[in-house]
Amino acid sequence: MQYAILCYNDEDVVWSMSPAEDQAMMARLAVVQDRFIKAGNLGPHLRLLPTTAATTLRKTSGEPLVIDGPFAETKEQLLGVFIVDVETLDEALDIARDLAAAKTGSSYEIRPIALYFPDQRSKAG
Amino acid sequence: MTDPVWINAALTAARPRALAALLRYFRDLDTAEEAFQEACLRALQTWPRNGPPRDPRAWLIMVGRNAALDGVRRRNRNDPLPPEETLSDTEDAETALADQLDDSHYRDDILRLLFLCCHPDLPATQQIALALRIVSGLPVAQIARAFLVTDAAMEQRITRAKARIGRNAAAFETPGAVERAERLAAVATMLYLLFNAGYSAADNAARSELGGEAIRLARLLLRLFPAEPELMGLTALMLLQHARTPARFDSAGEIVLLEDQDRRLWDGKQIAEGLALIDKAMRHRQPGPYQVQAAIAALHARAARPADTDWAQIDLLYATLERLQPSPVVTLNRAVAVAKLRGAQAALDMIEPLAPHLSGYFYFFGLRGALLVQLGRTHAARTAFDQAIALAGTPAEALHIRRQLDRLMQQDAATAP
Numbered sequence: 001m002q003y004a005i006l007c008y009n010d011e012d013v014v015w016s017m018s019p020a021e022d023q024a025m026m027a028r029l030a031v032v033q034d035r036f037i038k039a040g041n042l043g044p045h046l047r048l049l050p051t052t053a054a055t056t057l058r059k060t061s062g063e064p065l066v067i068d069g070p071f072a073e074t075k076e077q078l079l080g081v082f083i084v085d086v087e088t089l090d091e092a093l094d095i096a097r098d099l100a101a102a103k104t105g106s107s108y109e110i111r112p113i114a115l116y117f118p119d120q121r122s123k124a125g
Numbered sequence: 126m127t128d129p130v131w132i133n134a135a136l137t138a139a140r141p142r143a144l145a146a147l148l149r150y151f152r153d154l155d156t157a158e159e160a161f162q163e164a165c166l167r168a169l170q171t172w173p174r175n176g177p178p179r180d181p182r183a184w185l186i187m188v189g190r191n192a193a194l195d196g197v198r199r200r201n202r203n204d205p206l207p208p209e210e211t212l213s214d215t216e217d218a219e220t221a222l223a224d225q226l227d228d229s230h231y232r233d234d235i236l237r238l239l240f241l242c243c244h245p246d247l248p249a250t251q252q253i254a255l256a257l258r259i260v261s262g263l264p265v266a267q268i269a270r271a272f273l274v275t276d277a278a279m280e281q282r283i284t285r286a287k288a289r290i291g292r293n294a295a296a297f298e299t300p301g302a303v304e305r306a307e308r309l310a311a312v313a314t315m316l317y318l319l320f321n322a323g324y325s326a327a328d329n330a331a332r333s334e335l336g337g338e339a340i341r342l343a344r345l346l347l348r349l350f351p352a353e354p355e356l357m358g359l360t361a362l363m364l365l366q367h368a369r370t371p372a373r374f375d376s377a378g379e380i381v382l383l384e385d386q387d388r389r390l391w392d393g394k395q396i397a398e399g400l401a402l403i404d405k406a407m408r409h410r411q412p413g414p415y416q417v418q419a420a421i422a423a424l425h426a427r428a429a430r431p432a433d434t435d436w437a438q439i440d441l442l443y444a445t446l447e448r449l450q451p452s453p454v455v456t457l458n459r460a461v462a463v464a465k466l467r468g469a470q471a472a473l474d475m476i477e478p479l480a481p482h483l484s485g486y487f488y489f490f491g492l493r494g495a496l497l498v499q500l501g502r503t504h505a506a507r508t509a510f511d512q513a514i515a516l517a518g519t520p521a522e523a524l525h526i527r528r529q530l531d532r533l534m535q536q537d538a539a540t541a542p
Binding site for chain 1: 128130135137138139180333337341344345347348351357360394397398402405
């Protein structure tokens with residue numbers, strides 16, 4: 001069963017860490033990620049840039065509207081995504097727990113995946 | 126249990142907006158700073174035990190406000206006058222906190238706080254020092270280190286600057302649309318000055334700290350003014366320039382020119398963010414100097430190798446910049462692109478008329494020397510390099526020119542009969 005672990009935090013806080021603190025966090029995270037990759041549980045995962053760099057396309061009755069910034073102003077923002085392959089919710093929660101221990105204060109939404117399309121560009125060429 | 130790294134980052138992140146809100150209540154910078162300081166102390170005591178509050182920023186504002194109000198009451202206990210003087214906006218202080226924490230309030234608050242630091246009577250270095258102390262909350266010692274002065278000198282500089290801005294009552298009125306735009310422009314200029322203080326710093330740590338802080342504050346402003354193309358341009362410009370920091374100096378601390386830099390050392394995250402922002406900005410079709418400069422930086426960032434650089438496009442962008450913001454320095458920068466496109470002589474012809482304006486400018490003589498070398502005019506090149514060395518702002522700049530002179534000497538020795 002596949003889940004997406006969606007990582008949320010206040011991006012102002014995350015991007016206020018010093019480069020050294022950020023690097024230390026990413027190094028801790030890499031250890032956890034490696035372990036779950038080797039165990040066959042962790043698939044693609046990514047970190048997002050701040051929402052100030054985001055653009056939102058919103059459908060309207062006419063031409064879709066292009067808006068600067070994220071789709072909604074929220075206290076915490078989506079910062080990263082981890083795709084995991086596990087048997088049970090408890091296993092996904094265990095992974096989230098280990099990710100949370102390595103990272104600096106976050107919330108993790110564990111969301112089951114309905115459809116998953118892996119990168120197929122190499123076949124498409 | 127809450128991670129101390131997270132608590133520190135949360136306090137740093139909350140400071141500008143929390144302090145700005147407290148400044149609105151108290152209309153006095155010292156009171157607002159003390160209130161925020163007190164709130165931080167209480168946060169450090171209670172957050173590790175109880176976990177962080179749901180909204181750390183609102184918590185800090187509320188606790189800070191109450192602490193300062195207690196202080197005011199205590200001071201006024203034997204005072205026959207009511208505290209209206211200190212609390213000029215009591216109604217504000219009574220209003221439900223939730224109402225006051227939407228972004229429209231923050232927007233004017235944070236702009237006011239930053240704008241206070243850009244007082245036109247203050248020289249640029251004082252504006253920057255003040256912003257770093259007040260808005261960013263950097264310790265005086267750290268600011269002093271970045272500006273290569275003693276702690277005592279920096280302390281004095283900040284105290285004087287504060288006394289000066291404290292009298293600026295006009296800043297507390299809610300700005301109209303025109304005034305808001307003017308404030309935003311002044312603040313953008315100050316942020317770019319801050320960034321450049323870091324960019325040209327001799328010290329490695331200062332380069333990274335000041336540049337990073339300018340970017341952090343620019344992102345914060347962008348969050349509050351998400352549709353301002355020049356603010357996107359400024360943020361993009363700083364990110365794209367800052368991305369090159371790891372490649373700008375070699376292990377011996379010597380300058381590495383853009384075309385000699387190892388591009389694999391450039392920070393991919395910052396480049397991606399900068400490119401996204403400049404693309405966003407261009408969609409608005411309201412060109413401005415920051416956007417044009419960011420577009421130039423983006424062309425460098427997009428070139429995988431120096432030979433891939435689109436010099437023709439860079440030349441056109443500099444021509445646009447010369448129209449938007451005419452200055453001899455812009456023309457000097459354009460000459461670099463012209464040298465690539467049309468040769469050293471064309472570039473030299475372009476910069477010769479700038480000599481009276483740039484007679485005290487290191488880069489003018491550095492570029493002049495380099496162009497003369499390309500044209501084989503070694504004697505004139507040597508004179509230009511000598512002038513550049515005399516104007517060098519950092520030991521690394523002087524050393525960089527010294528290397529060029531050494532190379533000329535070696536050539537002379539090799540060709541001597």
